[in-house]
Amino acid sequence: MVNSFEKLGANYEVISTHREILRACALVLPGVGSFATAARQLQHLGLSDAVLEAHERFRLPVFGICLGMHLLGDKSDEGDGKGLGLIRGLTSRIENDYEPFSRIPHLGWNALRQIHFHLPLLSGISSRDEFYFCHSYHFNPRDKSIVAAYTNYGQEFASVVISENIVGVQFHPEKSGHAGKALLTNFMSYI
Amino acid sequence: MYRPRVVPVLLISNGSLYKTRKFKDFRYIGDPLNTVRIFDSFQVDELVVLDTSASYLKKPFSLELTETLGAELSVPFSVGGYLNTLKSIELQLRAGAERVILGSVALENPIFVGEVVREFGGSSIAVCVDIKRDWRGNFCIFNHLNKKKYPSSHLSRFIKMLDVASVGELIIQSVDFDGMMIGYDTELILNIASMTNVPLLAVGGASNYQDIIRLTQKVPINGYGAGSMFIYSSKLKGVLINYPDIEFKRELVRVWHEATL
Numbered sequence: 001m002v003n004s005f006e007k008l009g010a011n012y013e014v015i016s017t018h019r020e021i022l023r024a025c026a027l028v029l030p031g032v033g034s035f036a037t038a039a040r041q042l043q044h045l046g047l048s049d050a051v052l053e054a055h056e057r058f059r060l061p062v063f064g065i066c067l068g069m070h071l072l073g074d075k076s077d078e079g080d081g082k083g084l085g086l087i088r089g090l091t092s093r094i095e096n097d098y099e100p101f102s103r104i105p106h107l108g109w110n111a112l113r114q115i116h117f118h119l120p121l122l123s124g125i126s127s128r129d130e131f132y133f134c135h136s137y138h139f140n141p142r143d144k145s146i147v148a149a150y151t152n153y154g155q156e157f158a159s160v161v162i163s164e165n166i167v168g169v170q171f172h173p174e175k176s177g178h179a180g181k182a183l184l185t186n187f188m189s190y191i
Numbered sequence: 192m193y194r195p196r197v198v199p200v201l202l203i204s205n206g207s208l209y210k211t212r213k214f215k216d217f218r219y220i221g222d223p224l225n226t227v228r229i230f231d232s233f234q235v236d237e238l239v240v241l242d243t244s245a246s247y248l249k250k251p252f253s254l255e256l257t258e259t260l261g262a263e264l265s266v267p268f269s270v271g272g273y274l275n276t277l278k279s280i281e282l283q284l285r286a287g288a289e290r291v292i293l294g295s296v297a298l299e300n301p302i303f304v305g306e307v308v309r310e311f312g313g314s315s316i317a318v319c320v321d322i323k324r325d326w327r328g329n330f331c332i333f334n335h336l337n338k339k340k341y342p343s344s345h346l347s348r349f350i351k352m353l354d355v356a357s358v359g360e361l362i363i364q365s366v367d368f369d370g371m372m373i374g375y376d377t378e379l380i381l382n383i384a385s386m387t388n389v390p391l392l393a394v395g396g397a398s399n400y401q402d403i404i405r406l407t408q409k410v411p412i413n414g415y416g417a418g419s420m421f422i423y424s425s426k427l428k429g430v431l432i433n434y435p436d437i438e439f440k441r442e443l444v445r446v447w448h449e450a451t452l
Contacts, residue, residue, distance in 0.1 A: 175267040
């Protein structure tokens with residue numbers, strides 16, 4: 001992520017404290033690791049509270065990527081711990097009955113089936129663009145109207161969710177070449 | 192639609208890129224960074240970079256190189272080479288590696304694989320297995336450090352262990368077909384595919400892009416790796432870095448999805 005923002009000329013900082021969150025213009029939650037470990041660290045360092053407070057008081061935009069998207073929700077099958085609860089919904093394991101879609105993680109390049117068009121975040125992105133996915137779990141928002149795009153791997157799952165200024169993407173835009181760069185650029189101009 | 196990855200595999204030894212034939216004859220290719228830049232311009236699906244001298248020298252994959260790769264590439268890359276502690280793995284992932292590849296450590300200490308998955312998530316880990324046929328034609332794991340073959344009965348036990356541990360990917364390297372450019376070791380891939388539910392990346396033997404199509408028709412997997420094919424222009428081995436275009440990718444998607452029906 002750092003490399004991507006560096007190349008896009010973003011004014012970014014890697015932060016880890018309550019105070020830094022309250023001073024930020026936008027927060028990016030990257031996604032590497034496991035739900036339990038990440039949830040525990042967010043709680044332990046008081047960051048969950050900071051994020052909720054910043055969102056409540058300053059409408060802080062939050063951008064969750066892969067695991068970061070799962071952390072926007074309430075809970076995950078992957079492990080114990082509470083997510084941020086910024087978007088109501090649960091994260092569950094991808095279950096497909098037949099080969100080769102029964103192989104998880106969903107690992108490879110895949111496209112988006114956009115539901116709402118003309119969204120600033122997806123400006124310039126078409127159904128031919130591909131993004132890099134690598135995950136075994138997917139996020140299920142309670143309110144389906146916030147799903148901006150679905151992706152199919154044996155079954156459809158939400159790959160982009162947008163709820164006011166909370167955004168979650170299941171793929172890794174920072175690893176998705178040109179299409180990913182376009183999305184990150186959109187995010188930067190959007191905030 | 193889902194599209195499996197076409198993955199150049201780069202081997203590094205003592206800081207330089209090289210290529211082998213059946214894991215023996217070494218041939219120097221050049222400076223890794225230049226090659227990597229060219230692959231980035233091709234927007235490859237993913238890059239695998241393995242430091243095969245690491246285990247001999249007991250020196251983990253260079254963190255500096257990973258940082259450089261992270262800065263140069265806008266596509267994912269995985270690294271491997273004597274990464275056998277949680278700390279060294281954490282550093283690599285933070286430095287920008289998409290996935291860390293475990294080799295001999297998985298063979299020597301299977302419990303460690305589970306620990307790594309628990310700490311970093313299965314998607315952060317791949318295990319690379321080198322497989323060779325014994326004189327009876329049975330598949331055996333080959334340990335490149337001591338050049339020994341494990342008994343063929345060990346293979347299915349090991350693969351099942353990785354399945355249970357839920358590693359993110361299994362890289363299958365065919366020692367017999369390595370550098371030979373005669374097509375993928377289909378028999379081997381079919382064999383392994385039946386033992387596990389983990390995504391598979393096949394390496395060893397590919398000579399032209401159609402070999403990828405041929406393998407897919409028999410067994411659709413999640414990654415098609417090659418060293419020689421993307422680095423040499425032909426069997427005559429003139430160095431010419433190349434990568435399939437969008438037309439080929441469309442054909443691959445079509446064949447892959449047809450093979451799943």
